[in-house]
Amino acid sequence: MRALLFESFAGPLTVREVPAPDPSPHGVVVEVAASGICRSDWHAWQGHDPDVVLPHVPGHELAGTVAAVGAEVRRWRVGDRVTVPFVNACGRCAQCAAGEHQVCARQTQPGFTHWGSLAAFVALDAADVNLVAVPADLDLATAAALGCRYATAFRAVVHVARVRPGEWVAVHGCGGVGLSAVQIAVSAGARVVAVDVAAGALELARELGAEHVLDGGADVPAAVVELTGGGAHVSLDALGAPVTCANSVRSLRPRGRHVQVGLLPPGQGRADVPMERVIALELQVLGSHGMAAHAYPELLGLISAGRLDPRRLVTRELGLDDAPAALAEVGGRPGIAVVTSFRPRISPTG
Ligand SMILES: [Zn+2]
Ligand SMILES: [Zn+2]
Numbered sequence: 480m481r482a483l484l485f486e487s488f489a490g491p492l493t494v495r496e497v498p499a500p501d502p503s504p505h506g507v508v509v510e511v512a513a514s515g516i517c518r519s520d521w522h523a524w525q526g527h528d529p530d531v532v533l534p535h536v537p538g539h540e541l542a543g544t545v546a547a548v549g550a551e552v553r554r555w556r557v558g559d560r561v562t563v564p565f566v567n568a569c570g571r572c573a574q575c576a577a578g579e580h581q582v583c584a585r586q587t588q589p590g591f592t593h594w595g596s597l598a599a600f601v602a603l604d605a606a607d608v609n610l611v612a613v614p615a616d617l618d619l620a621t622a623a624a625l626g627c628r629y630a631t632a633f634r635a636v637v638h639v640a641r642v643r644p645g646e647w648v649a650v651h652g653c654g655g656v657g658l659s660a661v662q663i664a665v666s667a668g669a670r671v672v673a674v675d676v677a678a679g680a681l682e683l684a685r686e687l688g689a690e691h692v693l694d695g696g697a698d699v700p701a702a703v704v705e706l707t708g709g710g711a712h713v714s715l716d717a718l719g720a721p722v723t724c725a726n727s728v729r730s731l732r733p734r735g736r737h738v739q740v741g742l743l744p745p746g747q748g749r750a751d752v753p754m755e756r757v758i759a760l761e762l763q764v765l766g767s768h769g770m771a772a773h774a775y776p777e778l779l780g781l782i783s784a785g786r787l788d789p790r791r792l793v794t795r796e797l798g799l800d801d802a803p804a805a806l807a808e809v810g811g812r813p814g815i816a817v818v819t820s821f822r823p824r825i826s827p828t829g
Contacts, residue, residue, distance in 0.1 A: 482598030488526030515540035538597030570608035580771035632659035644668025652718025
């Protein structure tokens, strides 16, 4: 099969033929129809994830069609249209028993713990626990975005922050997950301040309903406090950088909730969280890590009802041959880029 591969961290990204996977007894192999290019793929390539073993195929934000089914799988058949959260839970540990699949103690992650979905086929573990049927009216490019960025943003805003109508929500970093959070928070009735260093990302944030947009080069906490009349009720670090994390915590009003959504690999520096503010203002510092498959029906229902529209976040559809450049410049263009063609690019004759 064709796949995007790297053989050294931060080394060349190449598209080449590699062996296709077989399903494990409880797993499936999915023929990938769409795979998003996400900042966490970039972290895997840069060597920030200790799970990644070389050579490696990244990709964890996917949708496609079941192509092969393990002997123990009960709920899925060849031909089913599916997506999957990037955390594939084991279904058997204490966290899974409590329904908290997103923090499963024995999780696997395509594109991190094994080869991922920037390839024609991908193997997924524990299919009965993790696969999500894609409704007929949802295209697979949009469904792919649910696997990481959109579902992560949904859980962060709705389940972890528990945003209420009328609250101010500050979103620090308007890449795919940040823009998703803007749309979801607006839909939940919140008033949104969006922060980014790129004008194009801020323009898209405004189109998605942000009431204010702020240049990340400014004194962001002071500006958020000013715009919101005392600080945000909820603030999200949707980028994952020491500066956006600290800005997010400093943007909050008393008793505000910070949610860490973007990955913060220690290799990029530890965030300097002002714990004196956390105690004095009774702030909450919360983490949000993907979303369990069993929580998808609520999200899919809101999409189907037209209350949420993740299609608006998918700004580019690419061929696999475009993936190396897109991964190298991740975050450089607004919106979510999704690979939707895995065939070789047809080169002009002569
Ligand atoms: Zn588990
Ligand atoms: Zn991701």
